[in-house]
Each structure stands twice: as structure tokens, then as C-alpha cells.
Ligand SMILES: *[C@@H]1O[C@H](CO)[C@@H](O)[C@H](O)[C@H]1NC(C)=O
């Protein structure tokens with residue numbers, strides 16, 4: 001009886017502050033948020049955490065790759081959260097801060113559930129993500145840590161004979177990553193392996209007939225090669241980020257528009273560095289709030305390409321001050337016995353930009369001249385990616401950043 005009253009009290013007094021849109025997302029969660037004491041905007045806080053961490057990674061990843069890369073900040077966030085859950089208290093606090101994770105374990109579970117339910121494959125969007133802790137055979141996992149990461153779908157633990165059979169271990173890594181990683185540091189007791197592969201159908205297809213070779217330019221406007229450019233004329237949402245002088249185009253993906261791909265170029269320039277260094281989470285919130293549908297069709301031209309990157313996440317995390325995970329076995333002693341002590345953390349991601357889609361934009365008669373786009377005039381009526389551009393994939397519900405990427409090397413260099 002007392003328990004019932006207490007539960008009722010909790011449910012009554014601590015209803016989270018949520019918009020209708022948020023309530024729809026929440027109602028799709030298995031784990032009932034009403035059991036947590038949530039007195040702030042849950043989805044907003046979740047997004048804020050993801051953006052903050054994504055941007056922290058974005059800078060080192062972008063600069064280390066010379067602005068030609070793809071990676072999944074969300075996947076790294078989930079993997080590192082799994083390790084943080086089992087780290088010794090000091091390191092745990094440090095990682096929670098880096099990941100912007102609240103100290104309340106109940107809210108952390110809600111964040112995890114939001115994060116791990118974003119990427120799943122359907123007929124029209126093939127998105128595959130793997131998160132594995134590959135650990136030496138015979139290591140005994142701490143059952144409460146293992147239970148927590150499995151229950152929250154944070155990662156999968158797989159064993160391999162790391163200490164006595166390097167060939168079998170290399171084969172297992174190749175199977176998990178779908179790639180050979182000959183230089184991987186295997187000196188520890190485990191490695192963190194992460195992949196995200198995306199190949200989706202646009203909601204509105206690019207015209208098949210209009211993929212053609214076109215010049216691609218560098219920062220100074222000099223032609224540095226060519227790309228196969230895909231073209232479509234369609235209404236679309238665009239946005240202007242004044243602080244970064246950036247133009248943003250949003251194209252929906254899939255039959256139910258479950259994902260959106262965002263593209264960004266610098267207006268009147270091509271240097272992406274000011275965007276990479278200047279972007280903040282506030283600007284990302286502003287961008288999403290400011291996207292507007294154009295009343296007229298936009299001329300869209302984007303290279304058809306497949307971009308794949310391997311990111312040495314350990315090095316990137318070291319840039320952010322995380323050293324002890326790789327150097328001090330005792331910080332992972334609550335994950336397993338002997339300690340998990342990872343020596344590597346790698347991520348391989350792929351993004352395919354193809355012309356295939358589900359529907360075709362109906363042909364439109366010429367607009368009466370003077371019809372306004374409904375957009376900031378500086379955006380004009382086109383989005384032509386014939387010079388370095390950024391792109392990223394988000395889910396429509398929470399706008400978590402599943403993939404972030406930059407393209408600056410033409411397919412056919414001069
Ligand atoms: C992330 O949040 C912390 C404070 O919570 C702040 O100091 C830091 O600048 C933020 N990082 C980014 C990239 O926004």
C-alpha cells in the first residue's frame with residue numbers, strides 16, 4: 001500500500017515537461033520516462049548532449065582528415081557511454097561530463113534509449129551500425145555492467161583469442177568491421193570496434209538522365225578535378241546560418257521521411273574551416289528551427305559519391321584529454337576481471353550519395369517572375385555543391401547526428 005502511494009506520488013509530481021512532438025517520441029519508448037524524476041525538457045537535454053559531444057569530435061576528426069571524411073558521432077557517444085558506465089568513479093565523472101550525461105542513472109537510461117533507437121534498416125533505407133567490445137577469451141565480465149549495456153543495447157561483447165592467436169583475432173576483427181585493420185594496436189585486453197554504413201533512397205529521386213561529369217573547385221575557385229553531379233529541381237527546405245555565412249539544404253530520405261540529409265556550403269566561398277571551428281550547439285538548434293520550405297523549386301546539384309573513412313577514435317579522444325582508458329588498466333577493473341583495458345577504438349563509416357529515390361518531383365510550369373521563395377534572399381534558388389561541402393544525416397524525430405561528413409576531394413582529380 002505504501003509503495004503504491006509512493007509510486008503515485010512520484011508519477012503525479014514529476015511529469016516531464018514535454019511538447020506534443022516529444023510526447024510522441026516518448027510514447028514509442030519501451031522504458032517509461034515517468035518512472036524517472038524528469039523536471040526539465042528531456043528531448044532538448046538529450047539533443048543538447050549529443051550536439052555538444054558531436055561538435056567536440058567534429059573538429060579533430062575534420063582537421064585530421066583534411067576535411068574529407070565521414071563518421072558517426074552518435075555511435076561513438078553510445079560506445080563511450082557504455083565504457084563510462086563501468087569506469088572507476090573519477091574517470092566515470094570525467095566521461096559523463098565529456099558525454100554530457102546526467103548523474104541520474106534513470107535519465108541516462110532514457111538518453112540511451114533515445115540514442116540506440118535511431119538507426120535501424122528498412123526496405124528503403126539501409127543503415128547498419130555495429131558496436132562491439134572485442135575482449136580477450138577467458139576474461140570474466142562484471143555481470144551488473146554487462147547486464148546494463150545489454151539491456152540498453154549500448155554494445156555487444158564478443159570474445160577472441162587476443163593473447164594467443166593473432167590470426168584468429170585479426171579474422172574476427174575483419175568480420176566485425178568488414179575491413180582489414182593491419183595496424184590496429186592489440187596490446188591491451190580488448191578493442192572497441194564500431195561501424196555505421198548508410199545507403200538510403202531519397203524521398204524524391206534525382207533525375208537519372210542528368211548525372212554528368214562536372215568540374216569541382218577548390219578554395220580559390222580553381223578547378224581541381226571533376227565529379228559526377230546529380231541534379232534535381234524540387235521544392236526543399238533551406239536555411240541560412242548567418243554567423244557562419246553558410247547555406248543549408250535539407251533533403252528527406254525514405255518513404256516516411258524518417259531521416260534527413262543536410263548539406264552545407266559557404267556562401268560565396270569554399271573554405272569550410274570557419275564552419276568547423278565556428279559551429280556551436282546553439283547554432284545547430286537555430287539551424288533546425290530556421291529551416292523553411294521554398295515556395296519555388298530549387299536547383300539542386302550534388303556529387304554522386306561513396307565516402308568511407310576509418311577514424312582512430314582513441315587518438316581523437318586523446319585530443320579531448322581521455323588518456324587513462326588506454327594507459328591505466330585499473331580504470332576498467334569494474335568492467336571485467338582482468339580489466340577490459342582497451343588499446344584501440346576505431347570506427348569505420350560509409351555514406352553513399354546516389355541518385356535513386358522513391359518518388360519524382362512533379363514538373364512545374366515556370367513561376368510567374370517575382371514569385372518569392374519565402375526564404376532569405378541571400379539563399380537564392382539553387383544549391384550547387386561544386387566545391388567543398390559538409391553533409392550529415394539526422395533522424396527526423398530527435399535530430400540526433402547519425403553521420404557527419406565533408407567532401408572536398410573530387411572523384412576525378414586533375
Ligand atoms: C559542451 O558543454 C560544455 C559545458 O557543459 C562547454 O564548456 C563546452 O564548450 C561545450 N562544447 C561545445 C563544443 O559546445
Ligand SMILES: *[C@@H]1O[C@H](CO)[C@@H](O)[C@H](O)[C@H]1NC(C)=O
Pocket residue numbers: 199306352354355356
Ligand atoms: C546507385 O544507383 C544505381 C542505380 O541508379 C545502382 O546501379 C548502383 O549500384 C548504386 N550505387 C551504390 C553505391 O549503391
